[in-house]
Amino acid sequence: MNDTTSLLSYLATRRSGKPRQLVAPGPSPAQLDAILTIAARTPDHGKLAPWRxxxxxxxxxxxxxxxLDKAYRRERPDAGRLEHEAVAAFAHQAPCLIVILSAPDTTSHIPLWEQQLSCGAATMNLLHAAHAHGFAGSWITGWAAYNDEVASALGARGDDRIAGFVFIGTLPDSPEERLRPALGDVMRHWSPEA
Structure with a gap:
């Protein structure tokens, strides 16, 4: 199998794993550095690196x-025990956790939307790099991604936002394939008559 065939096979089979199912081992410090270095090799109009x-x-x-629990209690003071247990479980899932901050440069002439797309591309590169190193990853959001107190505690400034939480680890079993959209439902050819 040549490199192109291997890459195409990889792209056709990459799957996310559920964070609660990801177990050790996770990436070593050297592997994590390599994964993040690859993640940063992403389309970035203006060379702004609008992500952290x-x-x-x-x-x-x-x-x-x-x-997280303090922020959740302030946001939802009537939350019950099970909700607080879920917040604690979230924080301890998978061997490796990386928070992605969208960190746009609002003084730049590069449109905000393009900077946000770059952040999304960096996050997808991170997942590809984790998979290429033999791990599974999962990119999720949830209430914490939209909580200003959590964002601030993670170093967000100004217009920074949490783009997601990426959990990385090892799947004990092969994940089941999930339903994908039919190509005809998400693609069309443009014509001037349309």
């Missing part, structure tokens, strides 16, 4: 969980 990677190291997960 915030790694939540394992030893900091308890404090991360506490920060």
């Amino acid at each position: 990677f915030v790694v939540i190291d394992t030893e900091n997960r308890p404090e991360f969980a506490q920060m």
